[in-house]
Amino acid sequence: MKLTTLNHRVVLAIMTIFAVFATQFAAAPAKALANDTLTITVHYNRIAGDYDNWNLWIWKNMDTGADGAGAEVKFDGEDSFGKKVTFKLEGMKPFDNVGIIARLGNWSKKDVGSTWPNGGDRFIKNFDASGKAEIWLIEGDKEIYTKEPSIGAIKPQINSAILNDFKAVTLTLNNQYTLKGTATEDFTLTDAKGANVTISSVSLPAGKTASNFVTLNLAANVDIASAYTVNHPVYGKGSVAVGSIMDSKAFADAFTYTGNDLGNTYSPSKTDFRVWAPTATAVKLITYPTLTARTGTEINMTKAEKGTWTASVAGDQHLLAYVYRAEVGGLFREAVDPYVRATVIEGDRGVVVDLSRTNPARWTPGAANKPAFSGKPTDAVIYETHVRDLSIDSNSGIPVAHRGKFLAFTDYNTTTTQVVVNKKTKKKTVVKTKNPSGISAIKEMGISHIQFLPIYDYASVVEAKPTFNWGYDPKNFNVPEGSYATKPADPVNRIMELKTMIQSLHDNDIRVIMDVVYNHVWDAGSFSQEQLVPGYFFRRTSSGEYANGTGVGNETASERPMVRKFIVDSVKYWASEYNLDGYRFDLMGIHDITTMQQVRAELNKIDPTIIVLGEGWNMGEMIPDNQKAAQINALSLPGIGMFNDEIRDAIKGSVFDSGDRGWATGKFTSISGVKAGIAGNIAFDRFVNGRWTTIDPGQSVNYVEAHDNLSLYDKLKASKRGSTEAQLASFHRLSTSVIMLAQGMPFIQAGQEFLRTKLGDENSYKSSDAVNSLKWNSRATNIVSVNYYKALLAIRKAHPAFRMDTAAAVKANLKFLNVDEPVIAYSLDGKAVGDSWNTIVVAHNPSTSARTITLPSSGDWNVVVTGSRASEATITTLKGVTTVSVPALSTWVAHKQ
The missing domain is CATH 2.60.40.1130 (Rab geranylgeranyltransferase alpha-subunit, insert domain)
Incomplete structure (x- = not known):
């Protein structure tokens, strides 16, 4: 999930929320507006005169039904009352009225409102015959005034x-x-x-x-x-x-619990329960006789140390369903155990499980039983996929019962199917092809790690009737997602099948990275931690609103000791219980540096080869920039990789503008960002130096495509309109080859190897399977590109010159050649790093014609990449040459023994 995606997702989420509010609070449908164009003047008064970055969010509102689009309106004038603006809205006839919110920045704060009807939304309903309205708003006042009020008379x-x-x-x-x-x-x-x-x-x-x-x-x-x-x-x-009392040292000293027994602790003779709820006056454990029973038994919990409450239930409680009920502020609030490891279907009750009964046959946890890996990020090649994406296509060749499920990754040697039509009888027959699909095709690519979009329990799908969703909507952080299990109502099944998937991938020499979303939750108000300790788990603004640096309505307060503990405990649990090999932290820049340092340190104790990477965007305003786990602080985060949007956008153009071009597509002024990424964004020299700096190249996650935004193919199609399929394939190979050969950690999206398209959908987080599914038959159509990428990865794997793991090594052994732009060419001293290729030259030519470059020395050069061909073995040998012609829109690689 990237910032570009958030901008779209936030609008959609906000529109959905507004629709819910309108449905919930409107007394009756209003009459449609008489004027299609409205002219509105808004005056706004803030008590302290602090208007900087305050603006209006305006939307076309329906009292019932779906709202129209929303947009920001900035104040552009002022008067004695305060700030003001006049704007027009067109296309208003189908709508009931106009919604308006005064907000700070991009949802950093709303003008009060969490306890108001409609959550702080106000509505402009009265317009004159010409469609005009003039209103006055006062900070903290629910009223919409149609005449200028006297501030003193309020x-x-x-x-x-x-x-x-x-x-x-x-x-x-x-x-x-x-x-x-x-x-x-x-x-x-x-x-x-x-x-x-x-x-x-x-x-x-x-x-x-x-x-x-x-x-x-x-x-x-x-x-x-x-x-x-x-x-x-x-x-x-x-x-x-x-409020900020929860940030005080006194609160931390009184209520920071350091034990390792939060949640339920199972044994055959009893199960102990411990929950952290320091602001509660009483906590009850509610147990249920069956997973679906309507009523349960209340057990009073005992107040214990550091704000915790405990209880114990005798006997073997495997599959006991339970919740907590906490009395906070005179109100009883029910919550799922935040530390729970299994739930009922849809995740509204926790379930005690004997984890030893969730292990599949041949389950072999522990670092010693994982696929071989050095632990150096530069030795990794990450392949990002989604559980449902991979297998749901009807032609995937994967058994129907496993499509969209964890178990699809246990189906070996699958091939695609296609429909053949008999020309005479017109009869359609489904036949198998020889084109690999699923795990077989992935393994053939030669990747080292597969990264899954969220596989924890998320709230945005109905587990009993699953549809597609990326899953960036956490509900129960330590529980596998039920929609990916063949029996989602069975708490053991989802755990066992996820472990089965991980074991299968390990058996095929593929390590597993989990996408984790600790920066926000699906719904802050109903989240378990918020029910148990209101006001603690999430950052809030000075007015008490949920902070919204994530753009999705809330952000977790990782700097608080018990939030930090939860995050660290969670990653430790997944690493130990599920034998995971890595974590990709969504919106990592929301978290503080100390939390991420602790994550890295604790994982090192379990398995130092575990990879940690994340989105290091500088987000939010609630903690100082120098405390954020963001690109700007990469030097404080050793062992943690960050997505390199600099090389991404430099190669293909901005992800915020589908038509924008990059160096590979003709915007040659972006060349410096490409060079910085090729050097792993280290402080290379005064000419090649990125806008953010890594400690070592392994911190730079080099990519041109991920689940967010347009796929590379779709981006090329949008920015290079009129190009033929052959030309698009050339642009694609040029762009991806830069990433695969650059210093750093290469990252590709599933299907990128066969020019994946999502039909131009740049934000497919809940789009249909038709949009999101991997069309494995495209692999056969684009086999030239598939083989090209396989060969590039084989070259990278076989030759350490492409995988230098220190800044010093890159500085010493990578030299950019003096060539005419826009060509980028560089040499690698393979001999110095123990490579069998003594000297290597890589040249990338984004021009539409061949370009000649001068080689660093004369002699015989063995060409391994040229045009659309790539091979670890020599394609051709150029004898006694000092120059070479690099074909248009392509990468060229050669070496001297």
Whole structure:
């Protein structure tokens, strides 16, 4: 999941949410608008005058049914009231009204609203005969004013009350408050039982005589487990939300639990339960007699150390279904165990399992039983796929019962099928071809690691009736996804079949990387951790809203000790129990550096050859840039690779613009980004130096195609309109060959080898199987490219000059040749790194005509890549030459013994 995908996905998600809100809260369908074009003027007042980066999100709203498109509107003027803007909306007749939200940046914050009807959405419904409306909005005020209000005449109210310290409550008022000089200023604070909490003093920010921000200083520490209400005779009342107190050292010291027994701990004689819920006043364990029973038995849990609660159930509890019920703030909240390892179908109850009963035949966990791998990222070749993608196509040749399932990766020697029509009888017959498919075809490519899009339990499909979804919607982090199992209602089945898949891949010398999404969840409000410890697991803005640096509505607070512990514990569990070989961290830049360093350190203890890579985009505003696990801090994250969008976009053009071109498609000014990537984005020299720098080339994940955005073929088709299929194939081979031969860790998407298309869909996260499935018959159609890529990977695997693992080695042994642009040519000193090829020359020519380059020395050169041909064995030998002509739109490789 990349930022480009988020932009599309966020709009879709927001539109969906708006549709839900409209359905839930509208009293009756409104009459369609009379005017197709509306002209709207919005005035906006912020109490503190802090308008920087505040804007409006506007959408065509339906009170029932699907909304129209949404868009950002920026303020472009101001008056005595505040900021203002006038804009037009066209195509409005089919819609009921206009939705409007005041927001900071790209959803970093909304203008209050989480407790409002419609979640803070406001709606413009009244227009004059010409389709015009003028409105005034005030920060923290639900009202839409149609006449300019007097700020001083607005009814005073408490916009928010936040517990930021054990002895202080911070209030935000909708107008400025001046202290009267009394101890309590007529404010009162009561707990969940209605008892008064002593306020020792009331203060304003330092140096202020009047302010919208008021602090109630308390005589004693509050009980974090209680609910509190602020009252004032003029400003009314407001519920106190837990705020930055959860970031305090005092909170961490009191409630950081370091044990390894969170969740359920099974033994044949009993099962112990421990859950972290420091803000709860009571926690109950609810057990069910069957997986589907409607009612269960309540067991009171015992308050234990560091905010944990414990219980124990005697006897063999294998397959016992359970949930927790926590009383927080006077309300009972039900939650699945965050640490649960098995669930019922759809994941709404946890299940105790004896993990020894989930192991398939020949299950051989442990580093010693994995396919051989040095542990050096530059020795890896990653092949990204999706469980359903791989096998769901009707011509895949994979047994119907296994299509879209984990078990499809256990079907060996499969070949595609095709429909043959008898010319005379017109009868259609399905026949087998000799074209490999599935795991057989993948193994033939020579890749080292297969990377799966999310295989944990996610919320965006119905497991009983699965459809396609990428799965970036976590629900139960430590449970396999049920829709990929043949028996999703059986808690053991999904675990066993995932292990069976992993064992099968290991048996075929392929290691397994899991795509993990610890940066956000499907729905923050209903997520188990949020039910048990409201306000802790997710970052929130100063006004109490969920922070949204991910663009999908929430972001996890990895810097908090118990969130960090959960992430680290989770990766350790998957590595140990499922024998995984690597992790790809989605939106890794949301996480803090320390968390990712701990992930790397703990995995090293289990198996130091485990690969860790992630999306190092600089995202969000809730932690400082220098704390983010992002590209800008790669030097602080040894042993963790990052996707190199610099070489990606330099080669093929921006992923944010389908028509944009890159160096390979005629935009030759992008050449510097390509060179930086070829050198693994190390600090190579003053001429070749990327916009971000790696410690070593293994940190640079080099790619031109992934599940996000257009496939490379579709991108080429969009940016090189009018090109023939042969020309597109040439562009494709040129682009991909740069990645496969560059210093770093090469990464390809499944099907890239046979010019995969998703029919121009740049955001196929929930598109149909027709769009997403791998069309294995295309492999036969594009066998020239398939064989070309197989040979390039064989060359890379056989020759360490293409896999140097230190910056020093790359600097010493890679030399860019002095050639006319746009050609890129470089030599590799193979002898210096123990290669059987003493000197290697690689030349990439994006020109539409052949280009001549001068070789670093005269003599006999053995050509192994030229035009559309590639081979580890010599294709031809050029004797006594000092120059060579590199064919158009191609890569050329030769070596001297």
